[in-house]
Amino acid sequence: MIARRFRIPRRTWGLALLGALLSFAPALAWAAETQVAVAANFTEPAKEIAQAFKARTGDTAILSFGSSGQFYAQMTKGAPFEVFLSADAERPAKIEQDGLAVAGTRFTYAIGRLVLYSKMPGLVDATGAVLKVGKFAKLSIADPSAAPYGAAAVQTMARLGVYDALKPKLVIGSSITQAYQFVDTGAAELGFVALSQVIDVKGGSRWRVPAADHAPIDQQAILLKTGQANPAAKAFLAFLKGPQAVAIIRKYGYDVR
Template identity: 60%
Template sequence: MKKLYVVLALTAWTGLAAAAEVKVAVAANFTAPMQKIAADFEKDTGHKAIVSTGATGAFYAQIKNGAPFEVFLSADDETPARLEAEGAGVKGSRFTYAIGKLVLWSARPGYVDDKGEVLKRGDFAKLSIANPKTAPYGAAGVEVMKKLGVFDSLQPKVVQGENISQAFQFVSTGNAELGFVALSQVWQDGALKSGSAWVVPQADYSLIRQDAILLSNGAGKPAAEALLKYLKGEKAQAVIKSFGYDF
């Protein structure tokens, strides 16, 4: 019996020793699905994802300045490709984990019509977008306004968030009547969670291909490599799809 206890104790210790943490930089639009995925990842593998969320452009600068992230889930495909080319990302590790969708959203039911005509009417005080210089969803919002011919007229009404989370917060708190946000922030399990929205047609803005990459700090680290593998699995992909993303 004593020998059995020793075996069980060694097995438990081995399992704990194998578990590790991975530091992940995650684009703000992917906050909600990543919270769910991180919880599932820890439960299924024993590894823990330490998640930081923010704007893609800001993360690029932090990574280049030595931030200790091991995995980067970007809001675009250009930034991970750039990091890979510059030697800050592991070559061959980059892949598309989601294709994002842009939505014009208001916390008020019935306020945004299903064709976005509210933008042309312009009868609102504030329109929220993420900083287009650092956030791909903000840049997409600018594209849409230019295509609709309302960019110049709406400029005085635009309020910018540092990232898509802050842009969403401006609208959800009523500081802006409407705003361009990520569909994943207002959509779950096939339905709009609240308010009113226009899901912008893909033809109106550049494809938001969101890539993940193993950063140099994560090379050879089991938890980092396990997370990237987990993101490609059916369980994680089901979560991603439930928040309105494509692949």
């Protein structure tokens, strides 16, 4: 018996393809993206939150990482960011006062914790007394003029009465990411970093700086006017306040109000 070959008429095939494309049209129409400026200390949680956001909404948060001060300067010069996740409350407040953000959208999404960290076991003690002893050549911090964690490091050293003595030993990173890299590569024996950067790092030694030793690191987010008409930008900020994002934020060692 000879099997017959059946041909689907081109017109029928074309209608089927059109139907398949139309079935995906709503998803394609609703999928969107938003440009998000993220403080360097929040790199890993932001990546995880963006993945969860996409899985939930289909929208994409395109993340850029850097120091809060640098982002502020870029935004005042027209950088096309739509959402700003700062490492402090000062820059979002300034950008709002400058008229570049949507009033009433600013909120604290995380409270950062500062850590004195070294890859060398035993170098950093449980009270930070190593800073007074000073038996090291280099201490890394983020640029205090641009990075809130750097400012908190300076405040901590000043409170301990060691800032002037340690000034010659400071290695300044452009962001908290670079401050950590100096320690990780051995360019500095120890450094002030964000807890989120070392929370999963095994070994070494560290001192979690008491919150009372520096001004609170209230990390605030705000919707920029460039994102006012973008539903994805608004949706990302709403997601950041939700339980799924909050769980991720807490996992990385941040406090949440």
